[in-house]
Amino acid sequence: MSLYQICYRSRIKPDVLSQDPEDAIAQTTHRLRRMNALNGVTGALIFTDTHVFQLIEGQAERATASLECAVADPRHERHEDVEILSRKAAEYRLFHDSWLYFADLRMDHGRELPSQLAMIMPRPETATAADVLALMAYIAGDLAEAHLTNRILQI
Numbered sequence: 001m002s003l004y005q006i007c008y009r010s011r012i013k014p015d016v017l018s019q020d021p022e023d024a025i026a027q028t029t030h031r032l033r034r035m036n037a038l039n040g041v042t043g044a045l046i047f048t049d050t051h052v053f054q055l056i057e058g059q060a061e062r063a064t065a066s067l068e069c070a071v072a073d074p075r076h077e078r079h080e081d082v083e084i085l086s087r088k089a090a091e092y093r094l095f096h097d098s099w100l101y102f103a104d105l106r107m108d109h110g111r112e113l114p115s116q117l118a119m120i121m122p123r124p125e126t127a128t129a130a131d132v133l134a135l136m137a138y139i140a141g142d143l144a145e146a147h148l149t150n151r152i153l154q155i
Ligand SMILES: Cc1cc2nc3c(=O)[nH]c(=O)nc-3n(C[C@H](O)[C@H](O)[C@H](O)COP(=O)(O)O)c2cc1C
Pocket: 027, 028, 031, 032, 035, 036, 045, 052, 054, 056, 065, 066, 067, 069, 070, 071, 072, 073, 074, 075, 076, 100
């Protein structure tokens, strides 16, 4: 079965972003993860100060259905502004054990990034597909390392 990867950028309504996004999305995150699990869709959602980036990975039809579901959500500022950065067949999943990993990269939330990736954050609207995929790969690597550390420390 062919694996597909879709990455998009969108602007979320400011009132959603001004709340705690974990909270704003938390009401849905649980449901989102369940829906993604049922569909075999994995990926990540990144919040910046003004935009979100989402990576959706799964079988082509299912990944596309998740994208359509995500795009139809009224929390996007304007549906027509949802910008597909990349859409391609993939050999493996970056977030193979996360139905929807959530990363808060708003400026005052202090998550450290390597300098070439940190440069994306002040101007998320200008980030290229390559920038965003590199950011996704970095976060997935960080996550895998954390899992490994937990396993070694048995926590
Ligand atoms: C930023 C964002 C990301 C989303 N990601 C997904 C997704 O990965 N899969 C999915 O099925 N729906 C996704 N959605 C769509 C919503 O979960 C969907 O509209 C849901 O039915 C809304 O439920 P609620 O009204 O209970 O919050 C996303 C929506 C937003 C705003």
